[in-house]
Amino acid sequence: MAQPDRSQDGVPRRQFLKHSVAVLGAGGLAAASARGAGAFEPPETPPWMKVPGAGMSEYGQPSKYEVGVKRTGIASRPGTTGSGVSRTPLEALDGMITPSGLHFERHHGGVPDIDPAKHRLLIHGMVRRPLVFTVEALMRYPRISRINFLECSGNSGVLYNPTPPSLTAGQTHGLVSCSEWTGVPLRMLLEEAGVEPAAQWILAEGADAAAMSRSIPMAKAMDDALLALFQNGERLRPENGYPVRLFLPGYEGNMSVKWLRRLKVAATATMTKDETSRYTDLQADGKALMFTYPMEVKSLITRPSPGRTLSGAGLYEVAGIAWSGNGAIAKVEVSTDGGKTWAVAPLVPPVLPRAITCFRMPWKWSGSPAVVKSRATDSTGAVQPERDKFIGEHGHNAVFHYSAIQAWSVEANGEVKHVYA
Amino acid sequence: MAQPDRSQDGVPRRQFLKHSVAVLGAGGLAAASARGAGAFEPPETPPWMKVPGAGMSEYGQPSKYEVGVKRTGIASRPGTTGSGVSRTPLEALDGMITPSGLHFERHHGGVPDIDPAKHRLLIHGMVRRPLVFTVEALMRYPRISRINFLECSGNSGVLYNPTPPSLTAGQTHGLVSCSEWTGVPLRMLLEEAGVEPAAQWILAEGADAAAMSRSIPMAKAMDDALLALFQNGERLRPENGYPVRLFLPGYEGNMSVKWLRRLKVAATATMTKDETSRYTDLQADGKALMFTYPMEVKSLITRPSPGRTLSGAGLYEVAGIAWSGNGAIAKVEVSTDGGKTWAVAPLVPPVLPRAITCFRMPWKWSGSPAVVKSRATDSTGAVQPERDKFIGEHGHNAVFHYSAIQAWSVEANGEVKHVYA
Numbered sequence: 001m002a003q004p005d006r007s008q009d010g011v012p013r014r015q016f017l018k019h020s021v022a023v024l025g026a027g028g029l030a031a032a033s034a035r036g037a038g039a040f041e042p043p044e045t046p047p048w049m050k051v052p053g054a055g056m057s058e059y060g061q062p063s064k065y066e067v068g069v070k071r072t073g074i075a076s077r078p079g080t081t082g083s084g085v086s087r088t089p090l091e092a093l094d095g096m097i098t099p100s101g102l103h104f105e106r107h108h109g110g111v112p113d114i115d116p117a118k119h120r121l122l123i124h125g126m127v128r129r130p131l132v133f134t135v136e137a138l139m140r141y142p143r144i145s146r147i148n149f150l151e152c153s154g155n156s157g158v159l160y161n162p163t164p165p166s167l168t169a170g171q172t173h174g175l176v177s178c179s180e181w182t183g184v185p186l187r188m189l190l191e192e193a194g195v196e197p198a199a200q201w202i203l204a205e206g207a208d209a210a211a212m213s214r215s216i217p218m219a220k221a222m223d224d225a226l227l228a229l230f231q232n233g234e235r236l237r238p239e240n241g242y243p244v245r246l247f248l249p250g251y252e253g254n255m256s257v258k259w260l261r262r263l264k265v266a267a268t269a270t271m272t273k274d275e276t277s278r279y280t281d282l283q284a285d286g287k288a289l290m291f292t293y294p295m296e297v298k299s300l301i302t303r304p305s306p307g308r309t310l311s312g313a314g315l316y317e318v319a320g321i322a323w324s325g326n327g328a329i330a331k332v333e334v335s336t337d338g339g340k341t342w343a344v345a346p347l348v349p350p351v352l353p354r355a356i357t358c359f360r361m362p363w364k365w366s367g368s369p370a371v372v373k374s375r376a377t378d379s380t381g382a383v384q385p386e387r388d389k390f391i392g393e394h395g396h397n398a399v400f401h402y403s404a405i406q407a408w409s410v411e412a413n414g415e416v417k418h419v420y421a
Numbered sequence: 422m423a424q425p426d427r428s429q430d431g432v433p434r435r436q437f438l439k440h441s442v443a444v445l446g447a448g449g450l451a452a453a454s455a456r457g458a459g460a461f462e463p464p465e466t467p468p469w470m471k472v473p474g475a476g477m478s479e480y481g482q483p484s485k486y487e488v489g490v491k492r493t494g495i496a497s498r499p500g501t502t503g504s505g506v507s508r509t510p511l512e513a514l515d516g517m518i519t520p521s522g523l524h525f526e527r528h529h530g531g532v533p534d535i536d537p538a539k540h541r542l543l544i545h546g547m548v549r550r551p552l553v554f555t556v557e558a559l560m561r562y563p564r565i566s567r568i569n570f571l572e573c574s575g576n577s578g579v580l581y582n583p584t585p586p587s588l589t590a591g592q593t594h595g596l597v598s599c600s601e602w603t604g605v606p607l608r609m610l611l612e613e614a615g616v617e618p619a620a621q622w623i624l625a626e627g628a629d630a631a632a633m634s635r636s637i638p639m640a641k642a643m644d645d646a647l648l649a650l651f652q653n654g655e656r657l658r659p660e661n662g663y664p665v666r667l668f669l670p671g672y673e674g675n676m677s678v679k680w681l682r683r684l685k686v687a688a689t690a691t692m693t694k695d696e697t698s699r700y701t702d703l704q705a706d707g708k709a710l711m712f713t714y715p716m717e718v719k720s721l722i723t724r725p726s727p728g729r730t731l732s733g734a735g736l737y738e739v740a741g742i743a744w745s746g747n748g749a750i751a752k753v754e755v756s757t758d759g760g761k762t763w764a765v766a767p768l769v770p771p772v773l774p775r776a777i778t779c780f781r782m783p784w785k786w787s788g789s790p791a792v793v794k795s796r797a798t799d800s801t802g803a804v805q806p807e808r809d810k811f812i813g814e815h816g817h818n819a820v821f822h823y824s825a826i827q828a829w830s831v832e833a834n835g836e837v838k839h840v841y842a
Contacts, residue, residue, distance in 0.1 A: 046539065053503045142738045145515070147771075
């Protein structure tokens with residue numbers, strides 16, 4: 001055919017066919033794995049077909065065989081129960097959506113137990129008409145929905161370390177998740193309150209024990225800021241800000257203030273503890289950057305990755321995720337030779353701005369040691385940098401906004417390790 | 422401005438502004454609901470800010486205040502525990518994605534407790550090379566992801582009744598849900614097995630106690646059929662076919678055979694019990710249709726809907742969902758006068774083929790009785806029919822493939838009722 005037959009999935013069909021032929025050429029994955037089962041007769045009727053199964057349930061849960069798939073790296077500051085993080089196990093997941101039960105957590109004073117009937121949201125400061133909203137009132141407003149990633153600015157911070165940590169993909173990069181967020185455009189409520197012309201900032205405060213607070217630029221508030229009420233179709237989970245959170249697409253996660261109780265319109269930034277003592281980016285030259293909002297273009301191979309051992313030479317899929325706080329993913333390139341050569345990996349549609357985008361590419365592994373890397377480019381033309389270049393600019397003392405290319409080495413025995421390469 | 426400033430959310434910004442002005446004009450929703458809270462001072466510091474919150478968790482759950490949001494209408498056939506349905510509470514949700522815990526269920530022999538290490542998938546019959554796959558082998562294949570709805574062909578079957586049932590939107594229409602499905606293209610495995618040229622059908626059999634079985638046309642199998650392994654990012658839930666299910670985008674739900682254990686390639690349809698005694702569509706003339714695959718274009722207003730009482734005249738959002746097994750949603754029209762006049766409702770992007778598409782439109786309710794309806798058109802040009810026309814063609818004895826326009830009446834007291842209108 002003259003034109004590649006590109007399916008709705010964005011994968012050229014010819015590539016799939018070629019891929020399939022490669023599978024056949026390799027002797028087949030299926031036959032190789034038909035251990036103990038006759039290849040030409042139906043396997044024996046399994047025991048679970050001989051008894052009635054379980055009934056319907058009001059709210060479903062994962063299979064008991066998947067209990068190992070859980071948030072990892074749960075850590076709290078000494079003496080606290082809820083000031084810390086939990087991470088999304090990226091290496092065990094596949095797709096654009098993160099199930100809400102596995103969305104990463106970052107709390108500064110734990111998850112408050114908020115009665116939605118008693119929760120209030122105040123808009124005050126430089127407005128013509130201060131307003132107080134009940135949750136019931138917020139639920140009556142018009143809503144929008146967007147699929148957006150959320151990334152903690154401290155995600156991958158451990159990779160500023162001079163030596164590569166022995167951690168999984170989720171443990172290094174699992175402070176990023178992606179959900180469908182539905183709620184009320186903040187702009188609509190600000191217009192109802194009537195923002196004074198000189199107001200350039202909004203202080204956003206959470207109803208947690210830390211009163212987590214950040215200054216939000218008015219331009220962002222009036223652009224795509226959301227008061228999120230729903231996450232992946234249902235009401236927000238407690239650890240994601242129930243009953244209402246601010247959501248700022250593409251911006252560092254802590255600015256999307258959870259358990260939102262107060263928006264104070266102001267002329268200047270408030271310089272809260274959370275934007276002075278924390279969430280500033282110490283650079284190699286000793287200076288610190290403040291108000292670094294968008295999370296940079298970034299990508300990661302999740303398959304293969306540490307803990308996902310390859311079972312011998314043959315055909316595999318190299319797959320992973322990419323995202324950018326500045327727009328859509330335009331391109332992901334994959335290298336299996338440590339960055340000497342790169343191939344463009346097909347992206348999985350829909351490719352949405354400020355959302356996780358999956359990439360997937362077939363890879364015939366020879367069985368020799370290899371180093372795999374991915375390099376993302378976003379719609380602004382920004383390209384994910386190699387680690388050497390990134391560390392040269394930012395140094396080893398930073399914690400936030402790490403976005404360099406991630407390398408995994410595949411050993412001859414199929415084991416996958418974290419390397420700086 | 423000359424061009425409407427359409428945001429990435431597909432809602433014309435001018436409409437939002439106009440909308441917001443309408444809110445102001447109506448005296449504001451916020452002030453009206455600031456019951457007991459001072460409008461110009463921050464509400465008192467709530468008790469949950471005065472104590473440390475809960476810590477991180479390995480797998481999150483909904484808020485305890487949302488326990489009422491659950492699958493509804495759980496019903497099993499007499500003498501069985503798992504032959505029946507549970508329904509998605511559509512009226513309590515918002516967005517394109519259905520959380521997996523609330524995805525509807527339809528089982529014929531309950532949910533089998535399948536050990537993935539012992540599960541096998543057989544491909545046999547008219548193939549050059551019969552194959553047996555372990556789950557581990559399937560997990561190694563290249564994958565694709567798609568956001569697709571799944572609808573039981575019996576969804577809304579109660580609406581064939583001559584009188585309108587007093588049920589919620591979820592209870593009438595909740596056998597439809599939408600997820601991101603990720604897995605292996607079936608075509609790839611069929612090509613590996615080598616399908617004989619005369620083979621036109623595939624028998625798909627589940628590993629449940631009912632050995633649920635359907636005949637799948639080869640054309641669909643070779644087009645967009647998926648062996649789904651992941652749902653909304655994580656491995657399939659048990660009630661949705663763990664460890665592997667067939668997924669046929671747009672086709673009636675029961676054909677997407679769960680707990681898939683066998684695919685037998687054949688020259689003709691097998692005429693299984695599930696496609697002769699069941700899942701055939703009895704028509705008004707006494708004849709029955711077999712092999713009616715795609716679910717027709719359909720839509721539903723979820724807000725307002727029964728159980729969601731309006732609190733007096735004023736501005737509301739009319740919102741709902743639309744879907745078609747034959748393509749993408751092209752248009753949704755909304756009427757608030759029982760179908761005399763219609764307005765085109767903005768669709769929430771991304772508008773994807775064979776996925777739930779949300780529509781949302783502002784509505785200023787006068788406080789007088791009203792009847793709201795939605796009418797969807799899909800990318801093939803098919804238009805959702807009025808109930809009278811639909812019942813005229815299909816009669817009252819059918820159960821499956823009900824897809825007529827749904828009407829809700831809004832009473833003067835704000836109560837919402839199911840009507841045939």
